[in-house]
Amino acid sequence: MADAPPLRGPSLLTVPAGDNRERKVCPDCGFVAYENPKIVVGAVCRWEERILLCRRAIDPRTGYWTLPAGYLELNEATSAGAAREAFEEARAEIAIDGLLAVYDIPRISQVQLIYRAHLVTPMIAPGPESLEVRLFAWDEIPWQDLAFPSVRWALDHYRDCLATGDCTTRRNPA
């Protein structure tokens, strides 16, 4: 007897009944894989006059520097997610000071919530997704080797908040 054909998973792009957009549907079992934008949570973390950055051990942008940040998990508050990511990526214990910025990145279907935070202790160490972690003075930050544009935005916004005292929540720069 011939083997059954491999099952296909949600591989068919079609408009499900009662919907008005194309979704990926499994032609074998009918499961509809609704895809939604994702929430990224992270923090600009300060120890005295230094800022925590992590050098990425994973794609995309392996080897470049980023803020500790990642996907929010189910049933997690956004500030708790930012603190979890700081621990996972830099073994850093942080205290949240406020919501620095909300960035829309529709090209990659992300909304980023970036907090202001401070380190509770200066002890940091790379987690599995980081090659190295470091506290940078402002004039040491590797501006040419940042992983993503929004890392630059957040650092600029945080520096502006420290300089002016206006720490209202920022949006994408113009």
Place this chain on the structure above:
Amino acid sequence: MADAPPLRGPSLLTVPAGDNRERKVCPDCGFVAYENPKIVVGAVCRWEERILLCRRAIDPRTGYWTLPAGYLELNEATSAGAAREAFEEARAEIAIDGLLAVYDIPRISQVQLIYRAHLVTPMIAPGPESLEVRLFAWDEIPWQDLAFPSVRWALDHYRDCLATGDCTTRRNPA
């Protein structure tokens, strides 16, 4: 010949290889249905001294009043999503004035981004998800018949912004 058993879709809760949390996996084809928190976008929309509310035609909370709001779509900016929802639910054309609030609702894995907006014209009409839409003066708002706690939060935060001129982005009330 007996019918083949029905296919099951992502119904098995297990930790996929290389992951550290349980996910729903299809035992037939191996598809992993990653579930992520969802982003809800909406707006408090004003025409002169009146606020737009929609009476829900769908569960949950059919018959109760809500702000125009719904899930952000892929590749959509959050302000564009809020404007789309105002049109879909109330046929309202709105202009965004700023980000009123970011609410964490981890119990139901939602992050809500609620904008301040004004109606470009006072013409409104119920869309398919609304039984009725209406512009309410503040003293007419059906406070006892609001659909969700965050509707109350957003109305209170917007009223406070109008009264004080402080329209910085709000978070969950204490």
